[in-house]
Amino acid sequence: MILIQREKDAGSRCVISMDSNSTSIYDPRNPGHVKTFTFDLAYWSHSGFLKDENGMLISAGSNTYAGQREVFRDLGQGVLQSAWQGYNATLLAYGQTGSGKSYSMIGYGANRGLVPSVCEELCKAIQSQEKNKQYQVRLAQIVIYFQDLSRLKPGGLKIREDQQQGFYVDGLKLVPCDNYAQIERLMDQGNKMRTTATTTMNASSSRSHMVITIQFKQVIFLDEAITKQSVINLVDLAGSERQKSSGSEKDRLKEGTRVNLSLTTLGNVISALAEVATGKKVLHIPYRDSVLTKLLQSALGGNSRTIMIAALSPADICYEETLSTLRYAERSLVSHQACCFPCKHPGSSCLSSAELRLLAESEGRTRSAQMTWEARLEEARQEWEQQYSVMTQERWMMETFPYLLNINEDPQLSWVLKHFIQDGTCDVGQSTSNAIILRGLGILDKHATFTNADGKVTIAPQDKCKVVVNGVTITGETELQHSDRVILGSNSTYLYVGPPAQRTEEDLSRYDYDFFQSELAAAEGFSVDKLGTVGSGQDRADPSVLAVFHDYIKLMPLVEEANQMSQELGKDLKFELKVKNLALSDSRGHDLQKEITVKVTHETTQQVWVWSKAKFINRKFIMEELYQRFLEGEDPAVNQDSDPFWDPVEAVHVGSAHVWLQALAYRMRLEERAELLNSEGLEEAVVLINLSSCSSDGRLFGEDEMVIDPLELLERRVDFQIHIAECLGVKWLRGAVGRGIQIGYRVYDLPRCLYTKPVWESANPKIEETVHFSALNASYDFLNYLQKNALIVDLWGLQEGCMEMDSSLDGLLLTAEGTVVVDNPKALTASNVPELYRKLLQMEQETELLRELNRALREENALLKDSLKKWDTGHHERLIYHFINKKDAEEMCSHRTSCDAELAKALKTFYQNMSVVREQFLQLKHSRPPEDNLQVLRLFTERQSQMISDFGRQLESTVDKLKSDVALIVKKKREYIAYSKP
């Protein structure tokens, strides 16, 4: 299977396997964890293919690969069959962005998808029909854009309801088509309009559902005329990644209800229909909850055949999304609809809210179904001629002039628009007075000027207009070379195709959307290398690092757009991408994972917020809706509560330091100057902190009170103090007014963090705060914690108007002397429970694995014994036969006996070891977790983990021993045979 470039770069591995109709998915973080789903059909297109001379992907000989042809044979033919019988049919492609929905439905190049194949086959079949039949094929292409719902206003298209007809699109004109060429043209036009709409949509993530509706009418003239009518709906759904609600639950602003509504509603409708199909009584099918389900009402229920294609990405980095696609499809399957799984590529994207837009209409296409055959033929001929001349002219222009070729995040919409740069100078921008009219976020009325003279083309940005060439922002006139990448405004991406004389054989398809973004990132100094590789001697970056890099380049254009919108709406906010190193929040410091965050700064007040990636994506969609309203002349002012640009002022996490606690395990003192590093690993300040072991009354211990072994402290009272003296060189406090800091840390099992009192506006704030902690009966775990963990000391930045953190000791358990109790068995609160259960679950899985291993070993052992026995008997007889000399034979027999003895010995040892293993196994199997005592539960999980690892070790050494013994015996036997050969 081919992974798409992004996945290849990310070193992705395939986590999908298919066997007949079942599809299994492996959890990449826990490979023993497999989930299997069964569907009506499953298609594998990840591997086992080659490209034929036309560029079509075909099987390389194995019968596991399914190409477009196979998918059409199984699904497309079925759809056509239904249509001929007069039934409605609907084919929906569901899956995350980049998983292959469009590949399955529309196709790329020679690999034509279901839509063109169904249309062509239908037209062909009509042409070969007998004369006593009449057919009518009418087609419409409907695109439902998410972020446009707010534009459903007078003049816009609407979904209406009719008693008989159900829901219908007001004003939708189905265009009669007489042959496949007409359909192809219509779809090309639709694609162009869709691309233009998307590029002017002011957001790189404009995603849409695309519905191709084919109305097929047959009139058969027998004794009387019989009419059959059916509707085929072919639906390329928008990327499903926002199904799991991109983390908006953590945001103050809920995801715009329309944003994700359609896919959720589609799922609800399908699942309600599923219940109906299984005989359950369903009171309500929520068709009217979304534009999409309204539109598809007749296609989903009633006399209709529905097929859902769930497109899967095989890549490990898409595991979560793919699993959710499989679950979505499983939910649909109960209704006995066929589901199939072309296994494809991943990607990512986001959606937003909805309007209905019709693209299939073109001027002059309004006509009545009663139009005469001749008139229609004449109109078709004229249209064809007109089209032909447009095509010829475009070809001529391409062969004569250099041009800009649009590149879109959705590959279906890339390479669709061409803007020719004719001789002389031509201006480019939003205004219709320009020779090249380009719309898009951040593009001004007159944005730049192209000059095409003496075989050279240059571009010059207008004052302060943003023009980027090959990743670098240009400020003056710059000469363009063939295949240069040009970005205008925020994110309107174009590939420059030079004059014919400059063109080369180079394959331009490598300059896709990701290429543009990676180039931009590189120009800003951001690359995979900078993020770091993991492991010694590896030249390939760790997949998690690559995944972060890809997140970064995916978010880059969104951040750019958010900045542009903020500027135009006068919000005064600046958005910046940051890579957060999670090692900073890991008390053992060895978690190398990173994640992307977005730093938001108010440019006037210098207030700062840090948003998670999910929160940013969520906000970005709400921003787009607001911006759209602004563009349409509405007042963009909203109240704070629903303003995506607004958040209450909050304390910001500025940096963290690790202070190792080991000294306390030996009753030693530690005076530390620890660097507080920000999420990018840069120093934000230095904290002076002292850790001191002390007596219960606070007397600091001297050197002679040190312990050699921390276990000496087991079950004894252990007291210590944490003294935060001061913070030096706090960058957060420099140069900005109204700022302060607090320091927070959390010790072992305390239910919450402790914070120092706020200190405002001092570059080197004195803190001088000490807290005394007591472990009244130090547990093994606590002593272990002291030896192996660091205290994470967080620096929090306070800003004017924000809430301060609670610096009291309220809510903590205190001793009579007022010291804070740690290592408190009762402190095992509900918050620890999920972690314990996660461990238990993991243990259960491990036990299951071991059980299987044990089973396999037993089988292997039996086989081994069996083959040794056979081998032995045969050779003994042959040996006697060969050795006429009785003495020799006796000698060989004695060798054999000695081998037998050795084998018996080896097996005996093995069985003895195995009985230890078995005992351990039984112990593991029968130990049950305590039900109510959480403290005991914790001890139990730890003991179990220990036992599992002992068990594993013992098992491994037992097997290894047997293997090496047997290998020795076999070697000896071979030597005897070699020796015994006449």
Ligand SMILES: Nc1ncnc2c1ncn2[C@@H]1O[C@H](COP(=O)(O)OP(=O)(O)OP(=O)(O)O)[C@@H](O)[C@H]1O
């Ligand atoms: N089965 C396949 N065999 C070969 N290439 C494929 C296959 N599936 C997808 N691809 C390639 O992967 C890329 C992404 O596929 P596609 O555009 O179909 O994704 P999508 O799910 O429609 O995404 P979007 O939601 O952005 O439209 C395309 O370049 C396509 O050619």
